Amino acid sequence: MRSVKYRRAYRDHGANRAPSIISREIHRNQGEQRYQAVVAHNLAAKRRRKRDLKLLSNAPLWGLTQHLICSGWFPQQISGRLKTCFADExxxxxxxxxxYRTIYALPRGGLRQEMIKALRQKHKLRRLRTGGTPRGKGPCKTLRVLVTESPM
Known part of the structure; x- marks a missing residue:
């Protein structure tokens, strides 16, 4: 009964998946009680295989990339040059x-700092926003009018 309900729901939402795939997804990611999307996502994230960084696993390519970055090249320029030089590989x-992902995935230390400094950018490090930090004072905060004071 449950699988029929889910199959109809997925079909109605246009999942374009076979019923067997939907059934397998439900059984694999079912929590203690019933299927929940958040629980399924967390379980799938735990099972996901961590991929190696492509540049770090290829020493000659990483060495060339490091040299070009330290010479003042943008990552976009390096990518374009590699595309033309190694068109068949x-x-x-x-x-x-x-x-960028490889540079920021490096462990904290001299090489990472050197690579980030070599990138032509305004900020020293990527600044990640956290949920609790305010964005600053905008015009909405200063022009706030109470409902009782609004002209009506």
Whole structure:
């Protein structure tokens, strides 16, 4: 009965999946009581295989990338150059996002600081916003009017 309900729900929402896949997903990610999307997502994240960073697993490519970054190249320029130089070798091409991800995934230390300093950017480090930090004083805070004071 439950699987029929879920199959109909997925079909109605346009999941374009076979009923067997939906059933397997429900049984695999079912919590203690019933299927919950958040629980399923957390279980899938735990099972996910951690991938190695492409640049760190290829020493010559990482060395070339380090040299070009220290020479003042942008990661976009490096990615474009690798694409033209190694057009027939897919393993030697990386995107600019892969380069940034590799630099920021390095452990804290001299190499990471040196690589970040070599990137031409305004900020020293990526600044991540946290949920509790205020954004600053905007015009809405200073122009706040109470409902009782509004002209009506």
């Amino acid at each position: 897919a393993g030697k091409r990386v995107s600019h996002e892969t380069i």
